[in-house]
Amino acid sequence: MARTPPHAPTRPSGATVAVHPLRARRRQALTLAASALALACAAALLPTMARAQGAWPTKPVRIVVPFAPGGTTDILARAMAPELSKAFGQQFIVDNRAGAGGNVGAEIVAKSPGDGYTLLMGTVGTHGINRALYAKLPYDPIKDFVPITMVAAVPNVMVMNADKAKAQGIHNVQDFIRVAKANPGKMNMASSGNGTSIHLAGELFKSMTGTFMLHLPYRGSGPALMDMVAGNADVMFDNLPSSMAQIKAGKLTALAVTSSERSGALPDVPTVEQAGGPTLKGYEASSWFGLLAPAGTPADIVNRIQQEVAKSLATPAMKERLLAQGAIPGGNTPAEFAKHIDNEHKKWAQVVKTSGAKVD
Numbered sequence: 001m002a003r004t005p006p007h008a009p010t011r012p013s014g015a016t017v018a019v020h021p022l023r024a025r026r027r028q029a030l031t032l033a034a035s036a037l038a039l040a041c042a043a044a045l046l047p048t049m050a051r052a053q054g055a056w057p058t059k060p061v062r063i064v065v066p067f068a069p070g071g072t073t074d075i076l077a078r079a080m081a082p083e084l085s086k087a088f089g090q091q092f093i094v095d096n097r098a099g100a101g102g103n104v105g106a107e108i109v110a111k112s113p114g115d116g117y118t119l120l121m122g123t124v125g126t127h128g129i130n131r132a133l134y135a136k137l138p139y140d141p142i143k144d145f146v147p148i149t150m151v152a153a154v155p156n157v158m159v160m161n162a163d164k165a166k167a168q169g170i171h172n173v174q175d176f177i178r179v180a181k182a183n184p185g186k187m188n189m190a191s192s193g194n195g196t197s198i199h200l201a202g203e204l205f206k207s208m209t210g211t212f213m214l215h216l217p218y219r220g221s222g223p224a225l226m227d228m229v230a231g232n233a234d235v236m237f238d239n240l241p242s243s244m245a246q247i248k249a250g251k252l253t254a255l256a257v258t259s260s261e262r263s264g265a266l267p268d269v270p271t272v273e274q275a276g277g278p279t280l281k282g283y284e285a286s287s288w289f290g291l292l293a294p295a296g297t298p299a300d301i302v303n304r305i306q307q308e309v310a311k312s313l314a315t316p317a318m319k320e321r322l323l324a325q326g327a328i329p330g331g332n333t334p335a336e337f338a339k340h341i342d343n344e345h346k347k348w349a350q351v352v353k354t355s356g357a358k359v360d
Contacts, residue, residue, distance in 0.1 A: 070222020
């Protein structure tokens with residue numbers, strides 16, 4: 001049992017100890033000073049925190065288009081770039097990096113820092129088809145990217161050089177199948193590159209109709225269309241927006257659209273299924289285009305971009321502009337876009353398997 005020292009003062013339980021008035025005032029002053037210092041520090045940090053959260057972008061942002069200028073991927077990127085530049089007060093620059101069915105540009109973005117300054121205008125090819133088509137892919141379309149939003153979905157359109165179609169008596173899909181079967185290997189099929197939706201749409205058509213056409217892969221839809229108009233290529237299953245001007249000019253003949261329903265931009269043109277009869281029952285091969293960022297890009301940057309893209313796509317002017325070219329405006333959330341990409345992997349893996357298409 002503890003003992004109280006002989007000279008130690010004692011006090012009853014619960015008793016208070018008197019504090020000298022001068023010492024109390026000093027303690028109160030120190031407490032007030034500490035509180036004031038803490039408040040001052042917090043106030044000083046608030047502007048810094050606000051600047052950190054709202055700092056991006058402090059320099060131009062690059063949108064990598066993995067195909068040559070002139071195709072639908074390029075058209076959509078150049079439609080969005082000025083809208084984003086206005087929204088964020090920094091220039092958004094389109095950078096065309098074509099090659100390997102979109103893989104060159106996609107790899108560049110996959111290996112870029114996740115700081116919001118490098119984006120990709122991805123496609124059904126780079127993020128839906130290529131994983132099943134290529135034996136080795138230099139990027140992982142799921143792990144290496146953060147989906148931002150789908151910009152637009154478009155049907156492809158089966159087009160021929162107008163003069164060639166007329167010379168061969170081809171007015172519809174049935175005529176085309178007849179001529180192609182009578183001349184195996186003599187007709188060629190242009191595309192924007194190996195593994196693109198344009199390529200796979202043609203491969204699916206070939207496998208379902210039993211026709212054979214020599215595949216001519218280009219570094220984008222733009223160069224392929226130039227050869228189509230020049231008469232150096234016979235047929236192409238192009239994204240509708242990039243072919244629309246040449247169709248309206250009468251230089252290309254639209255035989256059918258590849259979607260399950262007719263396009264409002266070309267209401268008189270049937271679907272491949274409608275025009276092809278029982279042989280092409282169930283044929284469908286549409287395309288989509290969307291913005292993605294490298295893995296690790298902060299969620300607040302991703303969400304801000306998505307919100308501004310969705311806002312722009314909802315304006316009457318942008319809606320009219322895209323619909324007139326056959327594109328359906330997007331603007332979905334990052335989570336919705338991620339789910340769409342996952343579904344597209346499964347769908348196109350089956351198409352690749354059915355068509356037998358492969359690229360080393």
